[in-house]
Every structure is written in C-alpha cells, then in structure tokens.
Amino acid sequence: MSTAQLATEQTAAPETADVDSETALDTPDAPQSTGQGSVGVDATEGGEGGTGEPKGSQAEDPRLRSARNDAADYRTRASKAETDLTEFKNQVGKLFGFVSEEASDPKKLTTQLKSAVDDANEARIELAVFRAAGKDIDADALLDSRTFAATVSKLDVTADDFTAQVATEIAKAVEKNPKFRLAPMAEPPKPPKRSGADTGSGRGENSGQLTYAQYQALSPSERVKAVKEGRANQILGRK
Known part of the structure; x- marks a missing residue:
C-alpha cells in the first residue's frame, strides 16, 4: 500500500467513528424498569389505607372528629336527662x-289484673249457677262442693252457650248427688170452711180468704198469686 492510500484511510476512519457516536446520541434510551416509577404511581392512587384519599383527608380532620365526639356526648x-325527668315525675x-308505688311495678300490675279477671269470672259463674238452679236446686250447696266448683271454673264465661253449659253441669251434679235437690215446699193449709150463712153479697167474695198467718207462710210468688186471685182481700182490707 502506498503512503498516499494509507493517509486517506486514516483520515476517513475518524469520520466514521464520529458518525456512529452522533447516531448513538440521537437514539432514545430504552425505558429502564427500576421500580421507582410504579411505586410512586401506586402510592398516589392508593392513598393512605387504600381508601383512594390522600393522607390528611377529611376523615382524619381533627375538627370533624371532635364534632362527632361532641354529638355522641350530647x-x-x-x-340521661330524660331518664332523670321520668324518675322525678x-x-x-x-x-x-x-302515682301508686304498686302500680309502677309491672309484675304487680299483671298480678292485680289477673286477680281482677279471676274475681269477675267467679262472680259470673256464681250468678249463672243461681239463675240456672231455680227453686228446686240448692245453689249454695253446689257452690260449696269442690268438685262442682272446679268443674264450672273451667267453663268459658265468654261462650255464647255459657248458661246452657252451667245448667248441664248442675243437672249432672244433682243426678250424682240428689242431696243438692231441695225438698218441695209444703202447700199451705187450706182455710177452714166457714160455718153459718154467708153474709156477703151472695157472690162469695169472702170465701177462700187467707189468714195473716197463712199469707206469711206463702212464698213471694205465691203471695202475688193470692193477691191477684183475691184470696188476700180480707187481710189487705179490700172489699
């Protein structure tokens, strides 16, 4: 190789190197995954506690926390003030x-109410027994009987056929124990026949008149009947 050619090649080589260097500078570097960029984004998006709110949000506002505490205290x-007022009243x-001290106790109120209901039911049962017994049955003896009293106490006093049920139980009790049936009342003695001529008007107004003792021996219903029939006119001073 001649001296001129060698000099030419040496001169061209530095130019090629300069071109490669400029090309490398113009080419953008590839993104480097250092991990710092993604961490920064996640921290910004996630916020504190993963709520999406940055640190120092409204949830951590001391004034809001204080207001909530004050509201709970109020x-x-x-x-407490309402409870104290009720107690004061x-x-x-x-x-x-x-206000009665006993009435303020719910348990005592319940007991009193139950006792009142039981007393009312007992009174209704006794009244029904006396009405259904009539004149031929000893109602007092029936009510004194524990067996009969226990039976009728189980009846529903609000039932439509309550009176009929009581009458049925009375009939059963009398059938088992005839002593509950009263002895029939003896008929009052007939007034003696008057002797001598009738001094009346001829219509017999004074015939069959009751004496005061006979009238007293009659039952109330029989007295009413005697008055209606005119057999008590003499003792009543009627003509």
Whole structure:
C-alpha cells in the first residue's frame, strides 16, 4: 500500500467513528424498569389505607372528629336527662298520691289484673249457677262442693252457650248427688170452711180468704198469686 492510500484511510476512519457516536446520541434510551416509577404511581392512587384519599383527608380532620365526639356526648347527656325527668315525675306523683308505688311495678300490675279477671269470672259463674238452679236446686250447696266448683271454673264465661253449659253441669251434679235437690215446699193449709150463712153479697167474695198467718207462710210468688186471685182481700182490707 502506498503512503498516499494509507493517509486517506486514516483520515476517513475518524469520520466514521464520529458518525456512529452522533447516531448513538440521537437514539432514545430504552425505558429502564427500576421500580421507582410504579411505586410512586401506586402510592398516589392508593392513598393512605387504600381508601383512594390522600393522607390528611377529611376523615382524619381533627375538627370533624371532635364534632362527632361532641354529638355522641350530647346524645348520652340527653338520654340521661330524660331518664332523670321520668324518675322525678314518678317521685312527685308518689308524693302527692297521683302515682301508686304498686302500680309502677309491672309484675304487680299483671298480678292485680289477673286477680281482677279471676274475681269477675267467679262472680259470673256464681250468678249463672243461681239463675240456672231455680227453686228446686240448692245453689249454695253446689257452690260449696269442690268438685262442682272446679268443674264450672273451667267453663268459658265468654261462650255464647255459657248458661246452657252451667245448667248441664248442675243437672249432672244433682243426678250424682240428689242431696243438692231441695225438698218441695209444703202447700199451705187450706182455710177452714166457714160455718153459718154467708153474709156477703151472695157472690162469695169472702170465701177462700187467707189468714195473716197463712199469707206469711206463702212464698213471694205465691203471695202475688193470692193477691191477684183475691184470696188476700180480707187481710189487705179490700172489699
């Protein structure tokens, strides 16, 4: 190789190197995954606690927290004030007799109510027994009988046929124990026949008249009947 050619090649080589260097500088670097960029994005998007809100949000506002605490405190104080007011009213009512101490106890109220209902039912049963017994049955003896009393106490006093049920139980009791049936009342003695001529008007107004003793021996219904029939006219001073 001649000296001129060697000099030409040496001169061209640095130019090629310069071109390669410029090309490398113009080419953008590939993105490097250092992990710092993604961490920054996640931290910004996730926020504190993963709520999506950045640190220092409204949830962590001291003023809001204080307001909530104050509201809870007010509710507690209001509830206590209402309880104290109710207790004060009860105490004043008891002092002046407006509120009974026994009435303020729910258990005592329940017991009193049950006792009142039982007494009312017992009274209705006794009344039904006296009505259904009539004049031929000893109602007092029936009610004194534990067996009969236990039987009729189980009846429903609100039933439509309650009276009929009582009458049925009375009939059963009398059939088992005839002593519950009263002895028939003896008929009052007939007045003696009057002797001598009738001094009346001829129509026999004074015939069959009862004496005062005979009238007293009659039952109320028989007295009414005697008055209607005119057999008590003499003792009543009627003509």
